[in-house]
Amino acid sequence: MSNIFEEIAGLDKLIHGPARLAIMTILSTSQSADFLALQRLTGLTSGNLSAHLSKLAEGELIIYEKQFVDKKPKTQINITKKGQQVLEKHWLQLENFRANIQKLNPE
Amino acid sequence: MKNITQTKFLSKNYSTLHGLKGVPLGLCLFLISFWANISHYPVKNISLPIVFALGSLLLFIAIDQYYKRTFGEVKQTFASRRAQWIEQFILGTLAIVAFWIDVTFNLPVNFIGLLFALSYLFDKPKITSPSNKYSIIKLVLSICMILASISPLFLGVNWWNTIGVRAPIIGVTMLVGMLGVIQGAIWHIFFVTSLPTAEVKDE
Numbered sequence: 001m002s003n004i005f006e007e008i009a010g011l012d013k014l015i016h017g018p019a020r021l022a023i024m025t026i027l028s029t030s031q032s033a034d035f036l037a038l039q040r041l042t043g044l045t046s047g048n049l050s051a052h053l054s055k056l057a058e059g060e061l062i063i064y065e066k067q068f069v070d071k072k073p074k075t076q077i078n079i080t081k082k083g084q085q086v087l088e089k090h091w092l093q094l095e096n097f098r099a100n101i102q103k104l105n106p107e
Numbered sequence: 108m109k110n111i112t113q114t115k116f117l118s119k120n121y122s123t124l125h126g127l128k129g130v131p132l133g134l135c136l137f138l139i140s141f142w143a144n145i146s147h148y149p150v151k152n153i154s155l156p157i158v159f160a161l162g163s164l165l166l167f168i169a170i171d172q173y174y175k176r177t178f179g180e181v182k183q184t185f186a187s188r189r190a191q192w193i194e195q196f197i198l199g200t201l202a203i204v205a206f207w208i209d210v211t212f213n214l215p216v217n218f219i220g221l222l223f224a225l226s227y228l229f230d231k232p233k234i235t236s237p238s239n240k241y242s243i244i245k246l247v248l249s250i251c252m253i254l255a256s257i258s259p260l261f262l263g264v265n266w267w268n269t270i271g272v273r274a275p276i277i278g279v280t281m282l283v284g285m286l287g288v289i290q291g292a293i294w295h296i297f298f299v300t301s302l303p304t305a306e307v308k309d310e
Contacts, residue, residue: 025111026118026181033118036179041118043303 008097012090014059019044020052024087027062027079035075053077061086116239117301121181123230124241124301125174126294128167133287135163140280144273178302198226209276215264220256220279224249227290244293248286255282 015024022042026033033041039049056062061083065076079087117124138159183191205218227249230242256279259266264275272278 022111022114025115029115029119029184030121031182031184033181034179037118037121037181038179040178040302041114041121041181 011093011097012086014055015061015086015090019048020056021090023049023052023056024061024079024083027077028084028087032076032078035077038077056083113301118181119183119187121178122174122183124294124298125170125178126291126296126298127170128174129291129294130288131163131167131170133284133289133291134166135159135284136280136287137284140277140284144271144277144281198222206276213264215257215259217256217259217275217279219276220252220283223283224252224256227252240297241294244290244297248290251286252279252283255279 015021019042023038026038026041035046035049035053038044038053039046042049044052053062053064057064060080063078063080065078067074067076122128139156142155142159201222202219205222208214208218227245230245259275267273267275267278270278272281
């Protein structure tokens, strides 16, 4: 049983929350996404999305670039190689965790 | 927030699910085939179809801008874009061949209609998620196209004339255009209602 708690403790806190996990998943399926698309796909407010993006950028999981298109600011967000690896590892850990739980509780 | 599978599906097919982008092509096909049906032959002035085509192009640009400004942009990976270009190139080549067969031989089957039906059946969202509502619409519309394309086999080669349509190719193209507009409108509604409205609370 203690292994399961260790597994939970071993999950990456930076991307474990639903909002950040959704952001990372969206970015992992595409080349890049802009701020508005991320807002639409996650349902987050711009303030919250900005905060989550800053945290992910601090952890070097994403990079973002601000441009001006037709005099309007446009933020383009990309996942980094490290971000892709961290996300893959996270999904693998979740899968293992689920498999271990099923072993304990086969029904 | 929607579940992660739904979010993944939406982001992977973000631009494909922008249904209204298909409306200009559908309108263009319908209007040009309608014009071909009421024109007096031999046709001397083709300025109207050119106006329809240019109008559709402008409408497409306007719709594209609407989606970019309202829903933002998700750039597909290079591999998916390459697959899309290859798919479009193959479809374009097949469309030319199908058009040539339809106008050269007087067959009871319409190949342009069958090609559109085939492209609807093998559309990307259908492959990525076979049982979603987007693919069901595509499936229903492709069945309609197949039935219209092979209808002369059961109703006779000249049955289109009885409803005022000059030739099967014109009738099928009008139908394909109309169905394209309907599908575009329904997909747009699906797309807008698929996006999350409530904010996630995770901290």
